[in-house]
Amino acid sequence: MRLPQIKDDYDPCTFIYKPTPEDNAVTALQWIEVFRASTPTFAKYALQDETVPAESRTACVTEFERAFHQALDALAAEHGSTQRSQEPLNCIILCQVREDCLKKAGFGDIFRRVKRDENAAALAVLPGVLKNLDGCSDTSERLELALRGVLAGNIFDLGASTSAALFDRDGAAASFVSTRTKLLPRPWVIDDLDTSVQRLALAGTTGQYKKAMLFVDNAGSDVVLGMLPFARELLRLGMKVVLAANRGPTINDITAEELQAVVQEAARLDNSFRQASQEGKLAVVSSGSDLPVIDLRLLSQEVVDCAQDVDLVILEGMGRSIETNLNAGLRCDSMRIGMVKHPEVATCLKGRLLDCVCKFIPGSA
Structure with missing residues (x-):
């Protein structure tokens, strides 16, 4: 559902993640690495998630890290060059990928x-x-x-x-x-x-x-x-x-x-x-x-x-x-x-x- 106050030309994303730097911007690959750098923090708190059985928690964290990095690698391959990327990458996509990987690994609310x-x-x-x-x-x-x-x-x-x-x-x-x-x-x-x-x-x-x-x-x-x-x-x-x-x-x-x-x-x-x-x-x-x-x-x-x-x-x-x-x-x-x-x-x-x-x-x- 749309917020009634938004206009017809509404676009939520502020930064477009492109393969090459423009106007001192950050490249798509650099943005992907920002999300990759968040992995240790998420792994740390996932290991403390008491809703996941203690005996399987480490394996679940390992699975999250594997799946998340694999997904980021795939996005990097797709968006790392102007020849291969089809649609611009953005922060909404990257945030959703991380959440999906956490959920598939068995985590609901690690914080x-x-x-x-x-x-x-x-x-x-x-x-x-x-x-x-x-x-x-x-x-x-x-x-x-x-x-x-x-x-x-x-x-x-x-x-x-x-x-x-x-x-x-x-x-x-x-x-x-x-x-x-x-x-x-x-x-x-x-x-x-x-x-x-x-x-x-x-x-x-x-x-x-x-x-x-x-x-x-x-x-x-x-x-x-x-x-x-x-x-x-x-x-x-x-x-x-x-x-x-x-x-x-x-x-x-x-x-x-x-x-x-x-x-x-x-x-x-x-x-x-x-x-x-x-x-x-x-x-x-x-x-x-x-x-x-x-x-x-x-x-x-x-x-x-x-x-x-x-x-x-x-x-x-x-x-x-x-x-x-x-x-x-x-x-x-x-x-x-x-x-x-x-x-x-x-x-x-x-x-x-x-x-x-x-x-x-x-x-x-």
């Missing part, structure tokens, strides 16, 4: 435990983050701090080797405040922070936005300390807020079922979440996606029905807002918020590793 633990750790930190925001009396200052929090939280991504290494060293919740303080100096690679703050603050007085839909990304500090406090600010501005999360597991992205439990716990900790949930102003829906990227033409009936009266769409995370949908204008105003966690993405954007994207796109019919 379940780490998501659960990081959600718990982040929820323990959440009251302090909310108190920090409430200490800002100025709406614009509070919105900027909340948006910086979204970017800081988004570093928790076990699909990217750079952020996976940071997670192994510090954990996500523990490093949140430090990361928020130490974001790369502005201007960022795409920096509409001032415009975004101004438009949101103005909407708080004019009532321009009635309902926002937020497509969220990772579990832990990303959604709990980044997106939930930002959603709370939108509620404060008078909007209804819908949080759209994955139907099924992929990497450490939070699922709708997991997010529902997190929101219930947040409501126990904070009156604003509790009241909004009780009044139907804050809701969680399943996007229908099982990937870390998203095609807004392939959504669940639930999210499409809920989006009919949405007038602000926000996509968050490197997969959903940078590698896909970065340049896809919608019929309503929209934002893209995410951190650049692959050197190859930084190269394509002509930015820096761990650079920030905060993009505001006015709606157009």
Whole structure:
């Protein structure tokens, strides 16, 4: 099902993976190696997957590695030269290949435990983050701090080797405040922070936005300390807020079922979440996606029905807002918020590793 706000010329993929470099871009073979480099992280967590019998876990991991590398080798042979490639390769195809290989090897949700633990750790930190925001009396200052929090939280991504290494060293919740303080100096690679703050603050007085839909990304500090406090600010501005999360597991992205439990716990900790949930102003829906990227033409009936009266769409995370949908204008105003966690993405954007994207796109019919 299509998001009602997408236009006829919608194309989800930001980067076309071609055999030869163009305009300082990254080649198809280099992109394939980015995915190959993720194998050790996936193997590490697959070995900890308690839903697979311990006696067969190692064999299943070996089968995943074999099948995934074989699939990547086949894609490399097909897309490594202009003579052999038929259709452009893209991140959606590569993400789907990895998920298919995991499932065929017997794995369902290899990051379940780490998501659960990081959600718990982040929820323990959440009251302090909310108190920090409430200490800002100025709406614009509070919105900027909340948006910086979204970017800081988004570093928790076990699909990217750079952020996976940071997670192994510090954990996500523990490093949140430090990361928020130490974001790369502005201007960022795409920096509409001032415009975004101004438009949101103005909407708080004019009532321009009635309902926002937020497509969220990772579990832990990303959604709990980044997106939930930002959603709370939108509620404060008078909007209804819908949080759209994955139907099924992929990497450490939070699922709708997991997010529902997190929101219930947040409501126990904070009156604003509790009241909004009780009044139907804050809701969680399943996007229908099982990937870390998203095609807004392939959504669940639930999210499409809920989006009919949405007038602000926000996509968050490197997969959903940078590698896909970065340049896809919608019929309503929209934002893209995410951190650049692959050197190859930084190269394509002509930015820096761990650079920030905060993009505001006015709606157009």
